[in-house]
Amino acid sequence: LAKTTQPISMDSYEGQEVNITCSHNNIATNDYITWYQQFPSQGPRFIIQGYKTKVTNEVASLFIPADRKSSTLSLPRVSLSDTAVYYCLVGSASKIIFGSGTRLSIRP
Amino acid sequence: ETGVTQTPRHLVMGMTNKKSLKCEQHLGHNAMYWYKQSAKKPLELMFVYNFKEQTENNSVPSRFSPECPNSSHLFLHLHTLQPEDSALYLCASSRQGAPDEQYFGPGTRLTVT
Numbered sequence: 001l002a003k004t005t006q007p008i009s010m011d012s013y014e015g016q017e018v019n020i021t022c023s024h025n026n027i028a029t030n031d032y033i034t035w036y037q038q039f040p041s042q043g044p045r046f047i048i049q050g051y052k053t054k055v056t057n058e059v060a061s062l063f064i065p066a067d068r069k070s071s072t073l074s075l076p077r078v079s080l081s082d083t084a085v086y087y088c089l090v091g092s093a094s095k096i097i098f099g100s101g102t103r104l105s106i107r108p
Numbered sequence: 109e110t111g112v113t114q115t116p117r118h119l120v121m122g123m124t125n126k127k128s129l130k131c132e133q134h135l136g137h138n139a140m141y142w143y144k145q146s147a148k149k150p151l152e153l154m155f156v157y158n159f160k161e162q163t164e165n166n167s168v169p170s171r172f173s174p175e176c177p178n179s180s181h182l183f184l185h186l187h188t189l190q191p192e193d194s195a196l197y198l199c200a201s202s203r204q205g206a207p208d209e210q211y212f213g214p215g216t217r218l219t220v221t
Contacts, residue, residue: 032207043112043198043212044151087150089207096206098143098151 004088004099011105018075020102022088025069030092033064033071038085038101047073047086078106111135112213114199120219121189129184129216131199139205140182142174143198145215151198157182158205189220 005023012018024033032051036044048055050062050071061074075082085101112133121127133140142154156164157176171193173185182199196215202208 034207034209036210041196041215041217043200043215044210045212046209049207049209092207096141096153096156098153100150 003097004090006086006088006099006102008100009103009105011107012078013107014079015077018078018082018104018106020073020075020086020088020104021070022073022099023070024088024090027068027090028092031090032092033062033068034089034091035060035062035073036087036089036098038087044087044098078104080106080108082106112199112201112211114197114213114216116216117214118217118219120221121186122221123189123191125189126185126187128186129197129199129218131182131184131213133180133182133199133201133211133213135201135203135211137201137203137211138179139202139208140176140179141200141202141210142182142184143200144195145198146195155184156205163205186218189218191220194218194220 034049035047037047038044048060048062052064055062063072083106085103087098087101115130139158141156143151145151153166154168155174160176171188175183198215199213200210202210
């Protein structure tokens with residue numbers, strides 16, 4: 001099973017772009033990369049998912065290099081409400097592993 | 109409103125009690141999941157059901173017993189729990205199995221005394 005490694009915490013300021021990188025050296029051919037956001041005492045919420053190259057939606061972008069051994073979640077112009085824990089998942093079928101997550105703190 | 113509801117939201121039980129957690133999804137999804145999240149730890153996948161069939165049991169102790177009577181409902185039956193089982197128990201559903209986007213419920217905060 002592919003294990004993920006993320007920074008434990010990050011700090012940024014309102015209006016900045018934030019990039020969170022996840023390492024997954026043992027990613028398998030069938031594995032997708034998915035990012036979730038979690039606020040305290042709530043269930044995680046899906047942000048974005050990709051397999052390779054770049055994916056963009058209304059809230060974030062996901063960059064995946066050709067070797068797929070890492071991925072970067074990009075949050076444009078963050079606000080205070082983006083303060084949360086961000087999880088990178090790698091898996092397919094029933095094999096799902098949440099990593100320790102990155103605690104992102106946004107300051108005014 | 110995520111479309112996934114969980115009851116109760118909070119539960120305190122003794123080690124000799126038997127209780128059940130309920131999860132219901134109104135999204136027409138075919139896969140449902142139970143996760144455990146202990147304090148300051150990542151989510152741990154416990155069970156996965158796909159089209160009412162259990163497809164994953166992540167070495168969960170037998171004091172946790174899941175039940176999936178239909179694609180919309182998922183239960184977690186609890187008996188003779190230990191204090192270390194105190195955690196946030198989260199239910200999720202997805203249209204198909206992983207890696208489809210999962211929709212999480214608000215969780216049940218369980219305290220075992």
